[in-house]
Amino acid sequence: MSAETWLEQLHDNGYRITAARRAVVDTVFSSTHALTPSEVHDAARKKYRALGLVTVYRTLEKLEELHLVQRVHQPMGCQAFIAAGIGHQHLLLCQQCGRVEFFEGDDLDALTSSIAKKTGYQIKEHWLQLFGLCSDCK
Amino acid sequence: MSAETWLEQLHDNGYRITAARRAVVDTVFSSTHALTPSEVHDAARKKYRALGLVTVYRTLEKLEELHLVQRVHQPMGCQAFIAAGIGHQHLLLCQQCGRVEFFEGDDLDALTSSIAKKTGYQIKEHWLQLFGLCSDCK
DNA sequence: TTCTTTATTGAAAATCATTTTCAATAATTA
DNA sequence: TAATTATTGAAAATGATTTTCAATAAAGAA
Numbered sequence: 109m110s111a112e113t114w115l116e117q118l119h120d121n122g123y124r125i126t127a128a129r130r131a132v133v134d135t136v137f138s139s140t141h142a143l144t145p146s147e148v149h150d151a152a153r154k155k156y157r158a159l160g161l162v163t164v165y166r167t168l169e170k171l172e173e174l175h176l177v178q179r180v181h182q183p184m185g186c187q188a189f190i191a192a193g194i195g196h197q198h199l200l201l202c203q204q205c206g207r208v209e210f211f212e213g214d215d216l217d218a219l220t221s222s223i224a225k226k227t228g229y230q231i232k233e234h235w236l237q238l239f240g241l242c243s244d245c246k
Numbered sequence: 247m248s249a250e251t252w253l254e255q256l257h258d259n260g261y262r263i264t265a266a267r268r269a270v271v272d273t274v275f276s277s278t279h280a281l282t283p284s285e286v287h288d289a290a291r292k293k294y295r296a297l298g299l300v301t302v303y304r305t306l307e308k309l310e311e312l313h314l315v316q317r318v319h320q321p322m323g324c325q326a327f328i329a330a331g332i333g334h335q336h337l338l339l340c341q342q343c344g345r346v347e348f349f350e351g352d353d354l355d356a357l358t359s360s361i362a363k364k365t366g367y368q369i370k371e372h373w374l375q376l377f378g379l380c381s382d383c384k
Numbered sequence: 385t386t387c388t389t390t391a392t393t394g395a396a397a398a399t400c401a402t403t404t405t406c407a408a409t410a411a412t413t414a
Numbered sequence: 415t416a417a418t419t420a421t422t423g424a425a426a427a428t429g430a431t432t433t434t435c436a437a438t439a440a441a442g443a444a
Contacts, residue, residue, distance in 0.1 A: 260420090261420080261421090262419095262421065264420095264421065264422080266421080266422070266423090267421090273415060296422090296423075297422095297423090298422070298423040298424075299423090300422080300423065300424085300425070301421080301422065302422085304422095
């Protein structure tokens with residue numbers, strides 16, 4: 109998976125490849141931190157100075173629609189985006205520096221069936237997110 | 247725990263008990279659904295017609311500060327509030343009707359220490375949320 | 385390549401949620 | 415009961431996001 113792959117996916121879905129979109133895609137693709145639209149704008153303008161904030165919003169919207177980026181929920185706010193993981197993955201966030209990692213391999217079947225029994229709910233999905241300190245920050 | 251308890255807590259923390267706050271507290275305390283400030287406003291105005299939306303925001307802020315309500319994160323948005331659980335609890339949300347339940351008794355120690363080993367992170371907290379259909383909706 | 389079509393652009397305006405300001409009011413306590 | 419001061423709602427201000435629009439540029443056709 110590379111930034112070019114994202115551009116191809118946009119193209120395959122009938123969207124055009126532009127300098128503005130390249131700048132946004134490159135920026136978000138290569139970031140290890142979740143970025144707000146405004147942060148994407150600041151960073152991407154280093155690659156394409158004329159980029160407008162509106163185009164950042166519009167491009168993020170399309171990338172989210174194609175499941176190439178996903179929104180990150182944090183106590184301080186939920187407007188930031190990160191390159192999406194592949195398949196069923198969960199997030200691990202550094203509380204100090206904001207670095208984001210994915211992990212997989214959670215087995216919550218025992219838990220969910222126990223909760224299903226107790227509550228009478230039929231459980232369809234789960235969100236799991238871990239917070240802590242990354243190897244650099246701890 | 248009753249709505250009166252919330253009012254007492256507000257009072258104990260130096261806040262005054264007013265008709266406006268009663269209406270907000272009663273509304274949020276007794277709701278089985280997460281409510282946005284605007285939804286709280288609409289509902290609470292049935293109890294106290296003169297209630298302003300600004301007061302809803304201010305009251306929710308204080309209730310959150312006292313850990314009596316908490317924000318609910320959902321795919322569609324993160325502005326809604328619900329009466330907080332006691333101690334370490336997680337949320338279970340009905341995707342159909344929006345009903346919210348708490349559950350406890352998750353044991354993620356095995357998972358977190360495995361992830362800690364793999365990633366080098368020191369894990370401090372976790373968020374877990376289940377989505378599904380409640381007994382009425384399934 | 386050049387032309388044509390039409391998606392995309394950035395700026396400005398509009399919208400929506402939330403916060404701040406402010407003078408009037410009402411809860412507390414002395 | 416009076417004095418103090420937190421609280422109120424309305425209006426204004428702010429900040430994030432969305433919409434509008436005319437100009438531009440990407441993509442496919444000729």
